[in-house]
Amino acid sequence: xxxxxxxxxxSGLLILSAMLLLLGTLLxxxxxxxxxxxxxxxxxxxxxxxxxxxxxxxxxxxxxxxxIAQSLFxxxxxxxxxxxxxxxxxxxxxxxxxxxxxxxxxIELIGLNGGAFIGALIGVLASLLLAxxxxxxxRLLLSGVVISVILGAANSLFTFIRPDLFQSIxxxxxxxxxxxxxxxxEIMAMALAFCLLVALVISPTLDALSLGENTARSLGLPLxxxxxxxxxxxxxxxxxxVAQTGLVAFVGLAAPHLVRKISGGRQRVQxxxxxxxxxxxxxxxxxxxxxxxAPLEIPVGIVTAVLGGLxxxxxxxxxxxxxxx
Amino acid sequence: MTLxxxxxxxxxxGVALFLIGxxxxxxxxxxxxxxxxxxxxxxxxxxxxxxxxxxSLTESVCALGKCSTLVGVDRFSNWPKSIKDxxxxxxxGDINIERIVQLKPDVVLLExxxxxxxxxxGLGIKIFAxxxxxxxxxERALQKLDLVLGTSESARVWNKIQKEIVRASKQIPLSxxxxxxxxxxxxxPFAAGRSSFIGDILTRLGLVNIIPESVxxxxxxxxxxxxxxxxDVILLAESTVADIQKRPGWSSIxxxxxxxxxxxxxxxxxxxxxxxxxxxxxxxIISQCIQEKMSSSR
Numbered sequence: 001x002x003x004x005x006x007x008x009x010x011s012g013l014l015i016l017s018a019m020l021l022l023l024g025t026l027l028x029x030x031x032x033x034x035x036x037x038x039x040x041x042x043x044x045x046x047x048x049x050x051x052x053x054x055x056x057x058x059x060x061x062x063x064x065x066x067x068i069a070q071s072l073f074x075x076x077x078x079x080x081x082x083x084x085x086x087x088x089x090x091x092x093x094x095x096x097x098x099x100x101x102x103x104x105x106x107i108e109l110i111g112l113n114g115g116a117f118i119g120a121l122i123g124v125l126a127s128l129l130l131a132x133x134x135x136x137x138x139r140l141l142l143s144g145v146v147i148s149v150i151l152g153a154a155n156s157l158f159t160f161i162r163p164d165l166f167q168s169i170x171x172x173x174x175x176x177x178x179x180x181x182x183x184x185x186e187i188m189a190m191a192l193a194f195c196l197l198v199a200l201v202i203s204p205t206l207d208a209l210s211l212g213e214n215t216a217r218s219l220g221l222p223l224x225x226x227x228x229x230x231x232x233x234x235x236x237x238x239x240x241x242v243a244q245t246g247l248v249a250f251v252g253l254a255a256p257h258l259v260r261k262i263s264g265g266r267q268r269v270q271x272x273x274x275x276x277x278x279x280x281x282x283x284x285x286x287x288x289x290x291x292x293x294a295p296l297e298i299p300v301g302i303v304t305a306v307l308g309g310l311x312x313x314x315x316x317x318x319x320x321x322x323x324x325x
Numbered sequence: 326m327t328l329x330x331x332x333x334x335x336x337x338x339g340v341a342l343f344l345i346g347x348x349x350x351x352x353x354x355x356x357x358x359x360x361x362x363x364x365x366x367x368x369x370x371x372x373x374x375x376x377x378x379x380x381s382l383t384e385s386v387c388a389l390g391k392c393s394t395l396v397g398v399d400r401f402s403n404w405p406k407s408i409k410d411x412x413x414x415x416x417x418g419d420i421n422i423e424r425i426v427q428l429k430p431d432v433v434l435l436e437x438x439x440x441x442x443x444x445x446x447g448l449g450i451k452i453f454a455x456x457x458x459x460x461x462x463x464e465r466a467l468q469k470l471d472l473v474l475g476t477s478e479s480a481r482v483w484n485k486i487q488k489e490i491v492r493a494s495k496q497i498p499l500s501x502x503x504x505x506x507x508x509x510x511x512x513x514p515f516a517a518g519r520s521s522f523i524g525d526i527l528t529r530l531g532l533v534n535i536i537p538e539s540v541x542x543x544x545x546x547x548x549x550x551x552x553x554x555x556x557d558v559i560l561l562a563e564s565t566v567a568d569i570q571k572r573p574g575w576s577s578i579x580x581x582x583x584x585x586x587x588x589x590x591x592x593x594x595x596x597x598x599x600x601x602x603x604x605x606x607x608x609x610i611i612s613q614c615i616q617e618k619m620s621s622s623r
Contacts, residue, residue, distance in 0.1 A: 042552065042574045042577040043549060043552055043553060043574060046573045046574035046577075047548070047549045047552060047573050047574040048549065050573055051549075051573070100564065101564075108567075160418070160419065163416050163417050163418065167511050167513060167515070168511065168512065168513065171513040171545075176513070178514070178547065178548050179548060179572055179573065180573065181571070181572070181573040182573070290547050290549075293540075294547065294550075295537075295540065295544075295546055295547045295550035296540050296541075296544050296545065296546065296547070297545050297546065297547045298545075299545075
């Protein structure tokens, strides 16, 4: 019986995703124009499709990372940017921009996307080192906050020294889905497939963790190793998404909450639905961002924050007090 | 008995002196000029110690022939060369208030949205705020600066700009008019709209800006819109040209296909993005590049 419901919900979310993707190829810089016959193939297949798919995958990666983070730290306020990956990515982009004038072939090779990805991984690695390992969630959490502050300050220094880079760095900070290409989509699709698979396989750990660390340990799970794997997946998923779309706000935090009600409490379902929910949230935000004032664009991070925030508020108002799902 | 008679005499001469002094103050050219934030600023005599906190204002002051009155500039001012050794007083977010006060300026020229206005006002330093977005703003700014600095050069400077623009527009042959252009000011991507001074220059050159009037001076644009608008020429800073090729779908733009991309060096970019007295030069840079690109790739 429950299985059927799960399938119905899953297909519902998938159908919604497909509809949004279709909409994404129809809506463009000229606003809603369904009966535009002379539409360029280039625009359809080289711009709108990769952009919509890319936004969806990035949102899915962030949603998955958010779901993992919230379960791993058993904290409903956890988000993918927690372990220093956001400020690390920002610093990576800042340094690449800053040293671009050197004209070094290495810097060109890495590019902005590579810089963001490497920065995000370095941020998480630094948090792990500062926490002295991965054995304590609390230490990990705190060191993530400290690393975020330190790397954020370093980045502020960059913008202070080179104010001309401020606009470029800000566009990364607010999230940017405008320049997604097929290469980015392929990278994210592969990362998503890998991360989702691993996460779904080891999701029972998260179920056990939700009962408390000691209980989980007493169940005989190799908790520490699994935690390391989860942190690795978290970093990989966040890094891949952030490298392509910048620091899109709120998707990782909101997506798991948006689907919590329909996922019914099992971690495997919760993670899968967080993934879909994140994709839906980011793609619909991207659609709004590009059509609302077309051909002007609003930074997509602003839309995700408003859209996700409003929906969360509604959920908060409707949910009974003290209820933990 | 001389004492009592001296007192009225002192008094009389004192009154006379006061009157003379007062009339000097009144009849000296005490002019008051309203700046762009609507505050009227009065000057008893032309300022001899001027600070400019905006590159375009620095350039305007120098174009009006008052470069020698400058005692300090912001970090980005780099033209003309004669100001190179002046104290640099910081940039947008880190203006050095202390140093400004030390320099005892008669007036500080800055942009209307500058964050230091309130602070400088509180310190009793005379400020003159200008807001230059379009070409006509610059004309007005030159006239106001003329009044403030006690010069009468604004007409000459403005005419020079106009002549250069006319010359630039003649460089583009008539058959090349109605070229569709896209001017990118920042790879985010932000474009130069029609209501910006860059848009003004493009219009005066007879070029068609693909960015519609309605979206404001420097809009963040959907890159797909650029692809759809099929510009014949793209103008941007040298540093972003490699980026352009990689953008999805951009290789189908006529300008990219036929390599009609005008790139500007840092020095040229400074000329192009500053609404100052070098706008005529900016027009010449644009027209020259467009002429080259259109004739080489025909």
